[in-house]
Every structure is written in C-alpha cells, then in structure tokens.
Amino acid sequence: MADQDLNNGEKLGFEAEVSRLLHMMVHSVYSDREIFLRELISNASDACDKLRYEAQSDAALMSGGDFSIDLTADKNEKRLIIADNGIGMNRDDLIANLGTIARSGTAGFMDKLTGDSKQDVQLIGQFGVGFYSVFMVADHVTVTSRKAGDTAAWTWESTGEGSYTVKEAEKTEAGTEITLTLKEDAVEFLDKYRLNQVIKTYSDHIAIPINLTTEETTPGAEGEDDKVELVTETVNEGQAIWTRSKGDVTDEQHEEFYRHVSHAFDSPAHTMHYRVEGMQAYSVLMYIPTNQPQDLFDPARKNRVKLYVKRVYITDDSQDILPSYLRFMRGVVDSEDLPLNVSREMLQNNPTLKRMSGAITKKVLGELDKMSEKDAEKFETIWSAFGAVIKEGIYEDFERRDQIIKMARFKSTHSESLTSLDAYIDRMKEGQESLYYISGADVNALKKSPQLEGFKKKGVEVLLLEDAVDDFWLQMMPQYEGKTFKSITKGGSDLADIKSDSTDDETSEDKVPEGDLTTLITCIKEVLGDKVGDVKTTDRLVGTAACLVADENAMDMHMERLLKAHNQLEDSQKKNLEINPSHDLIKKLADKAKESGALETLADPILLLLDQATILEGDPLDDPSAFAKRLSTSMANGLV
Numbered sequence: 182m183a184d185q186d187l188n189n190g191e192k193l194g195f196e197a198e199v200s201r202l203l204h205m206m207v208h209s210v211y212s213d214r215e216i217f218l219r220e221l222i223s224n225a226s227d228a229c230d231k232l233r234y235e236a237q238s239d240a241a242l243m244s245g246g247d248f249s250i251d252l253t254a255d256k257n258e259k260r261l262i263i264a265d266n267g268i269g270m271n272r273d274d275l276i277a278n279l280g281t282i283a284r285s286g287t288a289g290f291m292d293k294l295t296g297d298s299k300q301d302v303q304l305i306g307q308f309g310v311g312f313y314s315v316f317m318v319a320d321h322v323t324v325t326s327r328k329a330g331d332t333a334a335w336t337w338e339s340t341g342e343g344s345y346t347v348k349e350a351e352k353t354e355a356g357t358e359i360t361l362t363l364k365e366d367a368v369e370f371l372d373k374y375r376l377n378q379v380i381k382t383y384s385d386h387i388a389i390p391i392n393l394t395t396e397e398t399t400p401g402a403e404g405e406d407d408k409v410e411l412v413t414e415t416v417n418e419g420q421a422i423w424t425r426s427k428g429d430v431t432d433e434q435h436e437e438f439y440r441h442v443s444h445a446f447d448s449p450a451h452t453m454h455y456r457v458e459g460m461q462a463y464s465v466l467m468y469i470p471t472n473q474p475q476d477l478f479d480p481a482r483k484n485r486v487k488l489y490v491k492r493v494y495i496t497d498d499s500q501d502i503l504p505s506y507l508r509f510m511r512g513v514v515d516s517e518d519l520p521l522n523v524s525r526e527m528l529q530n531n532p533t534l535k536r537m538s539g540a541i542t543k544k545v546l547g548e549l550d551k552m553s554e555k556d557a558e559k560f561e562t563i564w565s566a567f568g569a570v571i572k573e574g575i576y577e578d579f580e581r582r583d584q585i586i587k588m589a590r591f592k593s594t595h596s597e598s599l600t601s602l603d604a605y606i607d608r609m610k611e612g613q614e615s616l617y618y619i620s621g622a623d624v625n626a627l628k629k630s631p632q633l634e635g636f637k638k639k640g641v642e643v644l645l646l647e648d649a650v651d652d653f654w655l656q657m658m659p660q661y662e663g664k665t666f667k668s669i670t671k672g673g674s675d676l677a678d679i680k681s682d683s684t685d686d687e688t689s690e691d692k693v694p695e696g697d698l699t700t701l702i703t704c705i706k707e708v709l710g711d712k713v714g715d716v717k718t719t720d721r722l723v724g725t726a727a728c729l730v731a732d733e734n735a736m737d738m739h740m741e742r743l744l745k746a747h748n749q750l751e752d753s754q755k756k757n758l759e760i761n762p763s764h765d766l767i768k769k770l771a772d773k774a775k776e777s778g779a780l781e782t783l784a785d786p787i788l789l790l791l792d793q794a795t796i797l798e799g800d801p802l803d804d805p806s807a808f809a810k811r812l813s814t815s816m817a818n819g820l821v
C-alpha cells in the first residue's frame with residue numbers, strides 16, 4: 182500500500198516474502214556476513230556491463246567516463262558507501278528489484294526455509310540472498326540511483342522492517358550509490374584492512390577497478406593535531422579473469438568468479454580455461470557446476486554462458502553459444518571476431534558464432550571424454566548430475582551422437598557403480614546378441630521387476646534406464662556397435678539362446694508338459710478374450726507366475742506410459758500375458774485345465790493372474806472391486 186511519507190516520499194510495503202527474508206537478515210546471526218559486499222560489488226559490476234553494452238548502440242549513454250566501483254568508508258558516521266557508474270535504476274526498477282523477490286536464487290532460498298532460524302541462516306551461504314543481505318550488517322540503507330539516459334534520480338530507503346520509501350533525488354551522473362549505516366557490531370566493515378581482505382577474497386576477478394577510500398590518520402607533531410587524510414587505492418586486479426593466463430588464476434579465484442558468473446553457491450566440479458588464436462580468436466572460461474542449477478530441467482532449456490565481445494558483455498541469453506544439452510555449463514566466452522555492435526538479434530544464425538560454438542562444443546565433449554578415461558570417479562560424479570541432460574545430445578545432435586553414447590554411463594544389474602556400454606559388451610554372455618534394458622522412473626522399482634528374474638538367474642546384465650530421455654534417444658539410436666537395444670518388457674527377449682552361469686538351470690526344473698500347457702493357454706485365452714493381445718510361456722520369470730509384456734514390435738511399456746502422461750497417446754496397445762511354466766500356480770492351473778468344466782472353475786484364478794500381473798506393472802486395475810471380490814472368494818476357497 183502506497184502512502185505519502187513526511188519527506189514527501191512514497192511509502193511502500195515490501196512483498197510478503199521479502200519481509201520474511203528481511204526479518205531473517207535483521208535478526209539472525211550468520212557468521213559470513215561479509216558476503217553482503219560480494220553481492221553489492223557483483224551487482225555494481227553487472228550494472229557497468231549492462232551500460233557498456235547499451236552504449237554500443239547509443240554512445241550518448243556513456244557520460245560518466247571510465248567505469249569504476251567506488252567504496253568509501255566513513256568511520257565518524259559509521260557509513261559505508263558503494264557507488265558505481267553503471268546502468269542505474271529508475272523508480273520502477275527500484276520498486277521491482279528491491280521490493281520483490283525477482284531472482285531465482287533468492288526464490289530457491291525461500292523455498293528451502295524450514296522455519297528453524299539456526300538451520301535456515303546457514304542456507305544464506307548456499308543460495309545467496311542478493312541485495313537483501315545488506316541488512317545483516319546495516320540498520321539503515323539508502324540507494325540513490327539514476328538510470329543512464331534519464332535526468333531524474335530516485336532514492337530508495339529502508340531499515341529493513343516491513344516498508345521502504347522512494348522519493349525523488351539529485352544525482353549528477355548515471356549510476357547507483359548505496360549508503361549503508363552499519364550496525365554497532367558491524368563497524369569492522371569500515372576498516373581498511375578488513376575491506377581490502379573481503380574485496381580480495383570475493384571480488385578480485387571483477388574486471389572493473391574497485392577503488393577504496395578510507396581516512397588515514399598521521400599523528401601530528403608536538404602540539405599539533407593529528408592529520409586526517411582521505412586515501413584512495415585500487416584494491417583489485419581489475420583485469421577480466423579470463424584474459425589472464427591459466428597459471429595466474431588460483432582455485433579460489435576460479436571459485437569466486439564461478440559464483441559471480443553463475444549466480445550459484447557451489448564450487449565448480451571442473452574448469453575449462455583456454456584461448457584460441459588463428460582463424461578465429463576467442464577466450465573461454467567455463468565451468469561444470471557441482472550441483473544441478475535450478476533451471477536445469479526447465480522446458481525452455483536455456484543456456485547461461487555469457488557472451489562477451491572484446492571484453493564487452495553482450496548477453497547471457499544467446500542460445501547459439503552451446504547446444505541445449507550442454508546448458509549446465511557456466512562461464513564466459515569472449516570473442517575477438519564478432520563486431521562490437523552486434524545486437525542480440527544478430528547473433529541468431531551468425532556464422533562466426535556458429536563456428537565458435539561448434540569448436541567449443543567439440544572441446545567440452547572432448548574434455549569429458551578424456552575425463553571419462555583418466556578420472557573415472559570425477560566423470561561419474563559429473564555424469565550423475567548432468568548425464569540426463571547430456572543424453573539429449575544423442576537424440577538431437579546427429580554429428581556427435583556416437584561420441585556421446587560412448588561416454589554415457591548407465592546403472593545396471595551388474596553392480597552399484599555406473600557402466601559404459603563398452604564395458605557392458607565386454608561382459609555379455611555367450612549367445613547374447615542384444616543390449617538388454619528396462620526403463621522406468623524409479624531404479625529401485627525397476628530392480629524388483631518380475632521381467633528381470635530370468636535375466637538375473639542366467640547372469641545376464643540388464644541396463645536400468647531411469648531418465649525420461651532414455652526412451653527418446655533409444656528411438657534415434659536403436660543399436661550400438663552393431664548390437665540392438667532390447668527392452669526386457671517386450672516380447673522376443675530370446676533368453677533361451679544365452680548360455681547360463683548356473684548349472685541347475687532349465688533341465689532340472691519340472692515344467693508343465695507341453696500338451697498341458699497348450700490346454701491351459703487355450704483356457705486362459707478363452708477367459709481373458711480381448712483383455713490381452715496374446716498368451717505365451719516365458720523363461721524370463723522365476724519366482725513370479727505371470728507378467729505382462731509389450732509385443733516385440735510394439736512400443737516399450739514405459740515409453741507408452743510417458744506419452745500417455747503427456748497426452749500424446751490415447752490408446753494403449755494390448756499387452757501379452759506371459760506365464761511361467763515352472764511356477765507352482767501355473768502347474769496347478771494346468772492340471773485343472775484338463776478337467777471338465779475348467780473354464781468355469783478357472784475363470785476367477787485366471788482373471789486374478791492378469792490382475793496381479795497388472796499390479797506388478799504398477800498400472801491401475803480396470804475394476805478394483807471385482808478384483809477384491811475374486812481375491813476374497815479365492816482366499817475363502819483356499820482356507821476351506
């Protein structure tokens with residue numbers, strides 16, 4: 182609710198979520214309060230980048246000279262001022278940016294709050310809370326800003342308690358000046374050495390000079406007052422980190438730059454820092470994160486790598502720098518060849534960018550490939566976080582699909598660790614022609630699938646595919662190294678041709694004789710009618726009497742479920758019921774099927790057989806109450 186303030190400003194309430202957040206900032210004790218400075222400097226640097234870009238097409242916007250971030254510590258007033266000559270904010274920007282939760286990092290933070298303030302406060306480090314973190318150290322904050330190109334300036338002011346005011350102000354140049362009146366227990370952030378240390382730790386990589394002005398006192402001579410002077414020094418290197426040579430950048434600097442550039446709070450799992458010269462010239466400083474970024478599975482599948490041209494920031498929204506299946510990468514690509522005045526629109530289908538993108542993609546995949554051989558453990562960690570996304574490349578990058586599938590890792594019944602397809606092939610059994618897999622969203626459920634029983638018994642390895650994308654790339658790539666992928670939930674799994682590990686196999690088993698089986702199958706078909714496609718015997722079951730499988734030429738059952746869930750498929754295809762001729766229940770049914778009146782006595786048990794196979798698939802029953810009745814009758818009969 183807006184209302185007129187005494188100073189003629191407009192008083193506005195924070196969005197409810199912001200109030201909640203600010204309450205935490207004001208009242209909780211967080212040990213790493215110094216991060217507020219990182220946030221403010223990072224925002225100031227982004228603001229300068231934005232103005233530099235805008236000024237490419239409108240030089241008049243650049244009225245303030247070279248970019249810099251200027252910090253002034255005023256011990257008397259207990260004030261710390263952070264000023265930049267970047268893009269600035271108008272009144273609406275101030276309200277939208279400093280009155281609501283607009284950024285995903287802060288939203289992620291809010292989502293994770295538990296209500297236990299001790300626990301919650303630790304999340305600040307993991308998610309960051311942007312500008313609002315200033316209220317950990319300041320009890321009063323003013324932000325005076327003038328947007329480049331505007332003449333009006335505005336001051337935003339708050340104590341972090343429920344509301345803020347916005348009023349017109351005077352400011353001679355575009356940019357933003359933030360004044361923090363520090364809390365009693367935060368005056369350490371006025372000390373030159375402390376400020377130096379914080380800036381060096383978190384912001385050394387910032388490509389704009391960060392100047393620090395502090396008061397320096399020199400003792401006066403006998404009878405004279407001490408001399409107090411203002412001293413300004415530039416604290417950071419001020420050189421874009423990606424233009425430094427590889428050996429000059431420490432791990433800590435990479436970590437800080439990664440956090441700045443990706444707005445993330447984990448550490449990079451892998452760093453790629455290199456420069457290309459020749460036909461094309463560009464620098465790359467990219468990171469593979471440790472944790473999955475929040476927007477990883479957003480349908481927009483957006484890239485976040487920032488594009489610079491000759492050190493000038495252009496965009497972080499170019500979908501042409503890397504293919505979507507590498508959208509987890511974070512960092513910077515700085516081209517020497519693109520024109521400086523390139524507009525974001527011009528980047529689409531730009532041949533220079535395309536060539537660069539192709540080369541960078543090749544390099545990323547090459548690096549992953551190398552890592553998969555030389556540092557399997559690190560590769561598996563990265564694959565576990567991003568494999569599901571990289572596999573999209575098998576589906577959509579025809580040129581690199583072979584390379585991606587070769588490096589892909591999968592869960593399997595062989596062991597707890599991941600396997601490559603090459604390693605799977607090395608372990609294939611004599612007589613095994615296909616690469617067997619089962620797909621579904623939950624690996625633990627997959628491991629219990631009845632269809633696996635026969636494979637386990639024969640020691641035949643089955644890949645457990647748990648990512649939705651698996652069903653899609655399998656359509657594009659039905660074979661690997663001349664071997665066909667076969668779903669074990671489909672017919673034709675030809676287990677009989679594979680030599681078994683165990684000796685107590687097939688022969689010793691007393692199965693239902695062929696003739697009796699034929700009678701039983703006829704009976705089952707009669708009872709089930711068109712509820713199933715076909716009824717067959719199978720050797721894929723051991724402890725289970727019957728299961729449902731898709732026809733050999735039909736769509737895999739998991740794929741069908743996925744498509745139905747997305748309304749892309751209406752009718753399911755009929756499944757085949759496969760029965761286990763070694764199972765006691767099937768033996769008993771086969772005996773009964775020979776008697777007269779079998780159709781009537783076996784109707785309920787046969788329907789139950791189908792019901793339980795349906796339940797095992799995790800599918801709902803068509804008629805649960807009929808199932809309950811059948812089950813009760815059967816149990817009652819059994820108990821007599």
Ligand SMILES: Nc1ncnc2c1ncn2[C@@H]1O[C@H](COP(=O)(O)OP(=O)(O)OP(=O)(O)O)[C@@H](O)[C@H]1O
Nearest residue numbers: 224225228269270278284286310311312313357444
């Ligand atoms: N010095 C500044 N100059 C211009 N705009 C600013 C400045 N500081 C903040 N802003 C604006 O306020 C917004 C919110 O800032 P905040 O630090 O809360 O989050 P953020 O910077 O968007 O996210 P992150 O902290 O992940 O970088 C920024 O996106 C920016 O638009």
